[in-house]
Amino acid sequence: MTYVSFKADRAHDFTAIGRLCIDLNANEINRPMEQTMTFTKYVGGSPANIAIGMARLGRHTAFIGKIANDQMGRFILDYLQRTGIETENVVTDRSGAVTGLAFTEIKSPSDCSILMYRDNVADLLLEAGEVSEDLIAQSKLLLISGTALAQSPSREAVFQALQYAKKHGTVIAFDLDYRPYTWTSKQETAVYYNLAAEYCDIILGTREEFDMMEVFEQNPEHSDSVTASKWFDYNAKIVIIKHGKEGSIAYTADNKSHRAKSFPAKVIKTFGAGDSYAAGFLHGIMQGWTLEQCMEFGSAAACIVISSHSCSDAMPTESQVLRYIEDCNNGKITAS
Numbered sequence: 001m002t003y004v005s006f007k008a009d010r011a012h013d014f015t016a017i018g019r020l021c022i023d024l025n026a027n028e029i030n031r032p033m034e035q036t037m038t039f040t041k042y043v044g045g046s047p048a049n050i051a052i053g054m055a056r057l058g059r060h061t062a063f064i065g066k067i068a069n070d071q072m073g074r075f076i077l078d079y080l081q082r083t084g085i086e087t088e089n090v091v092t093d094r095s096g097a098v099t100g101l102a103f104t105e106i107k108s109p110s111d112c113s114i115l116m117y118r119d120n121v122a123d124l125l126l127e128a129g130e131v132s133e134d135l136i137a138q139s140k141l142l143l144i145s146g147t148a149l150a151q152s153p154s155r156e157a158v159f160q161a162l163q164y165a166k167k168h169g170t171v172i173a174f175d176l177d178y179r180p181y182t183w184t185s186k187q188e189t190a191v192y193y194n195l196a197a198e199y200c201d202i203i204l205g206t207r208e209e210f211d212m213m214e215v216f217e218q219n220p221e222h223s224d225s226v227t228a229s230k231w232f233d234y235n236a237k238i239v240i241i242k243h244g245k246e247g248s249i250a251y252t253a254d255n256k257s258h259r260a261k262s263f264p265a266k267v268i269k270t271f272g273a274g275d276s277y278a279a280g281f282l283h284g285i286m287q288g289w290t291l292e293q294c295m296e297f298g299s300a301a302a303c304i305v306i307s308s309h310s311c312s313d314a315m316p317t318e319s320q321v322l323r324y325i326e327d328c329n330n331g332k333i334t335a336s
């Protein structure tokens with residue numbers, strides 16, 4: 001069963017819009033941030049991680065975003081280019097804005113948190129007029145990510161991208177990627193998330209992220225099926241609700257649900273799971289695999305990333321993911 005069809009003959013498989021940031025991941029793990037002395041620098045930002053994941057999986061990938069005119073911005077641009085990502089629509093800020101930083105605290109494999117520095121960040125200064133219609137018209141799939149909706153002018157840039165995608169028949173995926181830092185209220189968040197989700201073909205989020213979108217709605221049981229069913233009245237074909245280690249459920253417009261268990265993993269830290277899951281899942285959908293295969297592939301990709309120190313750098317290739325699944329099935333990989 002094919003739930004989503006992509007336009008053929010497009011130069012790019014996948015284009016992401018949103019933030020390009022820096023992750024500073026604690027080197028001394030299993031302790032609080034107060035006791036962490038050194039960090040390793042990686043490219044970060046959820047949509048950046050997903051784009052890097054798609055490029056590693058062999059997808060022709062492009063990015064729409066804004067970077068700071070500083071050493072961090074140039075580091076990000078260089079990394080994207082070395083990963084084979086098309087960066088013509090990565091604009092450099094000229095106003096003195098800075099690069100967003102995410103310091104990650106790894107207290108234990110299951111107790112991780114992120115300390116974000118996001119004042120005056122370049123990524124939220126992307127303007128609607130800086131979004132290339134031609135790039136979106138030349139892409140099979142556009143990914144938007146919730147944090148870019150948090151402030152103007154980035155908010156308008158995302159809605160402009162959504163309109164171009166609709167105009168040109170580009171499939172739209174929405175990773176909810178809710179980070180409270182840049183939002184001013186739950187109501188504001190829910191309004192913009194809901195407006196954006198109306199355009200989207202594929203919506204991915206955790207139960208907590210969907211709860212945040214439902215502040216004006218009745219879903220007292222936090223039912224996944226109630227959550228998903230709303231979006232089939234708009235443009236959604238697939239709604240995925242993720243439950244961490246418990247796995248994920250995909251709901252489809254034909255009223256079916258598909259469950260995926262998680263794989264065992266030697267977990268170092270939990271962040272990055274969602275981004276690698278999204279890249280793996282979307283790659284599978286573009287390959288025309290069954291939903292079960294796509295979810296299994298995304299779940300295994302997530303395990304590879306959470307068993308590694310970084311998010312972006314650890315994004316796996318297709319053969320790495322397939323080997324991980326095989327090793328789990330043969331009992332060679334067990335949980336930590």
Ligand SMILES: Nc1ncnc2c1ncn2[C@@H]1O[C@H](COP(=O)(O)OP(=O)(O)OP(=O)(O)O)[C@@H](O)[C@H]1O
Pocket residue numbers: 205206242243244245246247248261262263264265267270271272273274275277298299300302303306
């Ligand atoms: N501890 C774990 N062990 C094995 N697999 C996991 C674990 N945590 C997450 N996963 C896998 O990753 C997928 C996505 O994880 P999760 O629901 O935590 O997303 P997320 O909250 O968006 O991730 P992130 O922490 O990156 O924001 C899950 O559906 C599962 O397949």
Ligand SMILES: O=C(O)C[C@@H](O)[C@H](O)C(=O)CO
Pocket residue numbers: 021023043044045046047049102114271272273274275311
């Ligand atoms: O999304 C961010 O800005 C930070 C990420 O790069 C981070 O590593 C993470 O949380 C991944 O989900």
